[in-house]
Amino acid sequence: MRTVLSAAAVAVALALTACGAPAAEESATPEPAAPTSADAAAKDSFPVEVKHALGTTTIESEPVRVATWGWGSTEAAIALGVFPVAVAEQSWTVGEGNLLPWVEAAYDEAGAEKPVVLTDADGGATFPYEEVIAADPDLILAPYSGLTQEQYDTLTEIAPTVAYPGAPWTTTWQDTISISAQALGRTAAGEEVLADIDGTLAGMKEAHPEFEGRTVAGVWDADGFVYVYTAADPRVGILEEVGLKVAPSVSELDTSDGGFFYELSYEQLDKLDADIVISYHDTEDEAKAFMEKPALQAIPAVKAGRVAQVTDPVTVSSVSPPTALTFDWEGGLPTLIEKIAAVAAK
Template sequence: MSVRTSRLGALVALTVAGGLVLSGCAGTTEPAATPDAAPGSTDSFPVTFEHIYGTTTIDAPPERIATWGWGVTDAVLALGIVPVAISSMDYGGGEDRITPWVEDAIADLGGEEPVILDSATYELSVEELLATDPDVLIASYSGLTQEEYDAVTNAGIPVVAPEEALWSTPWRDVITDTGKALGMDAAAEDLLADLDRQVADAAAEHPEFDGTTIAYAADDVDTFYLYLPADPRVEILEDLGFVTAESVTALDDGAATFYTTVSAENLDQVDADVVFTQVESEDQLDTFLTSARTKLIPAVATGAVGAIVGEENVAAISPTALTLPWILPDMVEQLAAATAVAKG
C-alpha cells in the first residue's frame, strides 16, 4: 500500500540532569487493543496535520507505521499495533536498546519485531528508514530536522512532524496525533481517559497529597536542577494533588521553559513539604540524601524525599501511553512515604 503526502511548507530533554527512577518493582502495562488491531476505517481519511515544516496529509489508513522520537512508539503499541520501525532507546533501553515497557508490549501483541533505527546521535538515517518500506513516519515528539523531513517526504512518505517546536509536543497530544494518523481517534481518546483515570484513582487513594507542596529536584555534580510546572513530569505530580512550591517558581530565572538551575548558596530557599528526585543508582541516592549541599534543602534534611532509582525508571518518569502505568505504582509509593515523613 502507498500513502502520499501533501506538503505546503518547506532535544529531547527527557532528563536534563539524569533520570529519576523509583526503587522496587515497576508496574505492568497492557496494550489497549488486541494483536489483531488495525488502523481505522477509510471514513476518517484523509487527515491533515499542521506542523513546524508545513502541512502533511495522509490519504488512507497506513498499514506500515514507522516511529521516531519519544512516546510515539508507545502510543502506537498502546493502540494495538506493532510498528515496522522504531527509534532506539539509548537511555533506559539496555543492551537491546528497547525499553522494557515497549519490549513487553511487542511481546504481548506478537507479530514481526520492528527494525530498530539508530538514534544514538538523534540523527535519522533516511536510508535505514526507507528500507523498512513505511507508509507513514510519526515523529510528533522528536528532533526531526528540516533536511530529514524533506528527504522522507521527497521519497513519498508522509511525515507527522512536531507541532510547534522540536522536542516539545505535549505527551497527551502525541497520543491524540497518533490516533488521528492511524484513523483511531476514538481509541486514542479512550486510552487517554484510562490514563487519566489511573492517576485520578491514585490521587483519590492518597488524599494526603492534596495541597502538599513539592519540589522536583535533581543534583548533577556541579548543577542543581528544579523542574517547573511546564515539565510533564511535574504535571503528573500536580495531577496527583501536589502543588509546586512557590519557592520553586520564585527561583526560576527564565532561561528555560521546563526547568531552572539553582546555585548551592540558594538551596536553603527551596522550601517545600516534599522533595521528589531521580537518580541512576542507590549510591547517587545516598549522596543526594546525605551531602551537606543537598541537606541545605529543609525537606532533604528532614528526610521527606521520594526518589526514583535506576536508568529504566528514570526514563519512565517522562509520561507516555506505556510509561505512565508502568511507573505510577512505584512513584505513588515513594511519594506516600515522603509525605508521611513531611506530615509526621
C-alpha cells in the same frame, strides 16, 4: 544521551525493569504487525491533516508501516493497535539496539515482528536517515521529540512526518497520545486510551487525598548545579493529575525560556522551596550520595528528608514521563506515588 537533558532522556528520566532487554531482530524492513483487537475500533477517514510546530502534515491513507522517534509515540501507537516497524533507540535506558521492556513485552504478547531499532547515540542531534529509508515507513511519528526544522524537512521527503505541537520535548502525555491517534486515523481509540489512563490517575488521586495542595519539585544533581524540571515537563506535570502542585519556586527560578528544565547553581538551592523533592538517579549509590551531600542540604525538603527518589535508568524512564504503556507499570508510577505518599506523611 541522558534522559535528564535529552530527548531520550527526555526525560531524564526514562525507565523500566529489564536493563538488558534482548536486542531487536535485525530485519531491515519488518512486516507490519497482524491486526489486533484495537483494529476493530472505529477508524477515521483519510486524508488526515495534522498541524504542528514544524509545519502541516497530510496523511493521504491509513498508515501501515509506522516509524516512531523521540519518546512515547511508540507506546501510543501500540496502545492504539499499531505496532511500528521502526522505533527510536533508547540507549540510556536499555543500551544500544534494545527495546524498552514494556515495548518488547507488548510485541511478544501480540506475536508481532520486532521493529528495527533506529540508532540514536546522541540524543537526536543527528538522525539515521538511511536506517529510516531502509525501514520504508509510510508515516513517521515524532510528537514528543527534539526534531529540528532541517531534520523534519528531510524526513518529509521520506514519509509524512508529524512533529510536536509547541516546544521540543514539552508535549504532554495526553497530546502525545491524541496526536498519534489523529495521525493514525484512530481518534476514537485514542479517546478510549486516554479515558483508561484518566481512570487510573483518578484512582491514585482518590487514594491519596493528602496530596491536595502539596508542592513538588523534580531535580537531577549534576555536581555544582542541579537540573530542575519545569511545569512544562510531563514528568512533573503528570503529578498535578493526582492532586500535587509544581512548586511556585520552580517557575520563579526558571531560566529556561519555555524549556522543560533549567540549571540551578548550588548557591541558589536554598530558594528551591517545595514540600517534596523528587530526585532522579542512575544508581542506588548516586541516590544515597544525593541525600548525604552537604551542598544539597540547602534545599529545605532535602534537609528535612522529604525526598522521593527514582533510581536506575529503566525506572526513571518509566515515569519521565509515563507513556501509554507505563501508567500502571509495576515499579513505575504506582511505586513513585507510594514513595511520595510516604514522604508526605512526614
